[in-house]
Amino acid sequence: MFPTYDVIVVGAGHAGCEAAVAAANMGSKVMLATMNMNTIAQMSCNPAMGGVAKGQIVREIDALCGYSGIVTDHTMVQFRMLNRSKGPAMWSPRAQSDRMQFAARWRSMLEANPNIDFWQEMIVGLVVKDGIVKGVRTGIGLEIPARSVVLTNGTFLNGVIHIGEKQFGGGRAGERAATGITEQLVELGFESGRMKTGTPPRIDGRSLDWDAMEVQPGDEVPGKFSYTDTPTPKRQLPCHIAYTSQEVHDILRTGFDRSPMFNGRIRGLGPRYCPSIEDKIDRFADRDRHQLFVEPEGWDTCEIYVNGFSSSLPEDVQYKALRQVRGFENMKMFRPGYAIEYDFFPPTQLKISLETHLVKNLFFAGQINGTTGYEEAGSQGLIAGINAHLAVQEEEPFVVRRSEGYIGVLIDDLVNKGTKEPYRMFTSRAEYRILLRQDNADLRLTPLAQKLGMAGSDERMQRVEAKNDAAEHIEKVLRDLSVEPGQVNGLLEEKGSSPINQKVKLHGILLRPQISMEDLRTAIPQVAELLSGYEQEFVDLAETNMKYEGYIRREQEMVDKMNRLEEVHLHEDFNYQQLASLSKEAREKLSRMKPRTIGQASRISGVSPADISVLLVHVGR
Structure with a gap:
C-alpha cells in the first residue's frame, strides 16, 4: 500500500511543516502524518510570529529556504520592529498574522510540493529494528516504511488539559491526545518528563x-x-x-x-x-x-x-x-x-544534528525537545528535516554553529545543557549577537543553504551577493568622500553634535551617534545620488556595518578563536573512560553525549577547562 519513504514526519505543526518542506526540497520522498488535515500549521496560541530573538530565528529560517517567513508575510495583519530604541543587535521583527490564512497558506504550499504525501491518522508507535528506525505504526495497525523519521508531536504526547478542577485528555482544545509513542520510547531506553504550557481565553x-x-x-x-x-x-x-x-x-x-x-x-x-x-x-x-x-x-x-x-x-x-x-x-x-501538560524528552539525548543517540535515523524537533514557541519549533524542524535527508543519503549532518545563527545557539543549548523548563530564545543567550542580527541572516546562512542544494537557493544567493556588493560600495564611497565644514556644520549643530573646522571623511561624520545615513542623504547631494540606486535594506546594512565596525571586528575575533576548537573533531566511539585525567563527571557526560567537536565538549555542563585541556593533549593539539 505504501512505498518506503525517505522521511516520515509525525505531526504537522510548525516544526513538522518545516521538516517536511526541508527534506522534500532536498529531494527526499516525504510523508507528513497528522491526526487532522484541517489543523496543519495551526497557531495554537497567539496569532503572531517573531518578537525578541524569535524574529531573528524566523529570518534565519527564511535564509535557509524555510517557509515560515514567506507564510507570515502573505498573511500578516500588522508588523512592528521591536527595540528600535536600542542597538541593531536588539532589533526584532514581529508580525500579527491572520490565523486562518496562515494555516491555509502553509497547507497550500505543502500540497504544491510533489515530494510530500499526507496521511491523516494517529501515529501510535515506531518500527525499530536493530537500533534503526524503519517506519511508523498507525492507530488502525498499518505499518508505513521509512528510512528516517522525525517526531514533532508538540503538546500531544499524553496531553492533559486543565481548567480549574476539570481535567481531560487532549493535545489542544477540541483535539485528542496522542498515545503510544512515549511508552515505546521509554521501553527503548529514553528518559521522558512532563512540561506545562497554557493559553488565554478567546473573546468576542x-x-x-x-x-x-x-x-x-x-x-x-x-x-x-x-x-x-x-x-x-x-x-x-x-x-x-x-x-x-x-x-x-x-x-x-x-x-x-x-x-x-x-x-x-x-x-x-x-x-x-x-x-x-x-x-x-x-x-x-x-x-x-x-x-x-x-x-x-x-x-x-x-x-x-x-x-x-x-x-x-x-x-x-x-x-x-x-x-x-x-x-x-x-x-x-x-x-x-x-x-x-504533555510529555517531552530531555534533549541531551540528541546529537547536535537532532538525531537521537539511542535510535539511528530517528530525529526529534519542537516541543518534544522541551522548547516553547512557534519560531523555536520551526527552526528545529528545519534542521531535523535537512539532517533526516542527509542521513538517508549517508552524508555528514548539517550543523549551524553558535556564531552562525540563533538556530545554532538554540540547538547547542538544548543538546549540551538540556532544559528542565520550556526553553525560550532571548538575545542574551547568544554571545555573538552583534553578528547575529535580523538584517544579515541571509548573508550568514543562505550560502550554507546553497551548499546543501536547497531549492531556490541559487536565486537567493544572487540577491545576497547584490546586497553584499551594495553595502561594500556604499561604505567605500563614504570612506573616500570628504566634505567641507560648510556642507555639514548646519546639520551637526541641528543634531547637537560638534561642528568641524576642516575637511573630513563622511565615514567619520556617520560614526557620530547623533547622525544617521538618512541625515547625510538629506544634507549631502552626493550621498543622495549614491543611495538612490539601492534598496533601503542594502543602505541600512551599510550603515550598521560602519557604525558598529569596532564591535563587529572584536566579536569576529572571538568567533575565530572559538572556531579553532570547533575544527577539532572527536570520534563518536571515543572511549572517554580510558582517560583517567578527566574528571569523573566529564567522563560520564562526554560518554553519554558524544560531542562532535572539542568546541561542543567545552559547552557541556560539568566539563571544565581542565578537562578540555586533557582532550586537546590527547588529540595532539
Whole structure:
C-alpha cells in the first residue's frame, strides 16, 4: 500500500511543516502524518510570529529556504520592529498574522510540493529494528516504511488539559491526545518528563469597548520577514493595550484553591518567561496591575486573543475577573483559557544534528525537545528535516554553529545543557549577537543553504551577493568622500553634535551617534545620488556595518578563536573512560553525549577547562 519513504514526519505543526518542506526540497520522498488535515500549521496560541530573538530565528529560517517567513508575510495583519530604541543587535521583527490564512497558506504550499504525501491518522508507535528506525505504526495497525523519521508531536504526547478542577485528555482544545509513542520510547531506553504550557481565553471583539484601551498601531512603514519578493501589508489592523487592576487580582485569588497550578494537580514546569496570570499575581504581589495585549485573530473574524491572561483557573473566575478590566465590562467569551501538560524528552539525548543517540535515523524537533514557541519549533524542524535527508543519503549532518545563527545557539543549548523548563530564545543567550542580527541572516546562512542544494537557493544567493556588493560600495564611497565644514556644520549643530573646522571623511561624520545615513542623504547631494540606486535594506546594512565596525571586528575575533576548537573533531566511539585525567563527571557526560567537536565538549555542563585541556593533549593539539 505504501512505498518506503525517505522521511516520515509525525505531526504537522510548525516544526513538522518545516521538516517536511526541508527534506522534500532536498529531494527526499516525504510523508507528513497528522491526526487532522484541517489543523496543519495551526497557531495554537497567539496569532503572531517573531518578537525578541524569535524574529531573528524566523529570518534565519527564511535564509535557509524555510517557509515560515514567506507564510507570515502573505498573511500578516500588522508588523512592528521591536527595540528600535536600542542597538541593531536588539532589533526584532514581529508580525500579527491572520490565523486562518496562515494555516491555509502553509497547507497550500505543502500540497504544491510533489515530494510530500499526507496521511491523516494517529501515529501510535515506531518500527525499530536493530537500533534503526524503519517506519511508523498507525492507530488502525498499518505499518508505513521509512528510512528516517522525525517526531514533532508538540503538546500531544499524553496531553492533559486543565481548567480549574476539570481535567481531560487532549493535545489542544477540541483535539485528542496522542498515545503510544512515549511508552515505546521509554521501553527503548529514553528518559521522558512532563512540561506545562497554557493559553488565554478567546473573546468576542464585538463586546469590547475599544475606546477605553490604548491603541497599538503597526509601523508606519511596515517591514517583512522573507528575503524573497513577498508583499508588505498595504493596510494593518491595530492591537490594543489594556490593564488588570487590584479588583481583577482579588477576583482571580478567589479561584486559587481550585487552581491546578496551586493544588498540585499540575506537576510539569511551565514557561518561566510567559507565566499565567495567576502565577504573575502570586509571584509579583506588589504589582497593582499587569499589561494585557488585546490582539485580533484575523481580518474576517471578531475573535480576540488576550495576550498576558493565560490561565488555568475555573472558567467562572476567568469570566468574572476579565469583566473588571477596563474596556471588557460587557465582554463575551468564546472559550476559557486552559493549561496543558504533555510529555517531552530531555534533549541531551540528541546529537547536535537532532538525531537521537539511542535510535539511528530517528530525529526529534519542537516541543518534544522541551522548547516553547512557534519560531523555536520551526527552526528545529528545519534542521531535523535537512539532517533526516542527509542521513538517508549517508552524508555528514548539517550543523549551524553558535556564531552562525540563533538556530545554532538554540540547538547547542538544548543538546549540551538540556532544559528542565520550556526553553525560550532571548538575545542574551547568544554571545555573538552583534553578528547575529535580523538584517544579515541571509548573508550568514543562505550560502550554507546553497551548499546543501536547497531549492531556490541559487536565486537567493544572487540577491545576497547584490546586497553584499551594495553595502561594500556604499561604505567605500563614504570612506573616500570628504566634505567641507560648510556642507555639514548646519546639520551637526541641528543634531547637537560638534561642528568641524576642516575637511573630513563622511565615514567619520556617520560614526557620530547623533547622525544617521538618512541625515547625510538629506544634507549631502552626493550621498543622495549614491543611495538612490539601492534598496533601503542594502543602505541600512551599510550603515550598521560602519557604525558598529569596532564591535563587529572584536566579536569576529572571538568567533575565530572559538572556531579553532570547533575544527577539532572527536570520534563518536571515543572511549572517554580510558582517560583517567578527566574528571569523573566529564567522563560520564562526554560518554553519554558524544560531542562532535572539542568546541561542543567545552559547552557541556560539568566539563571544565581542565578537562578540555586533557582532550586537546590527547588529540595532539
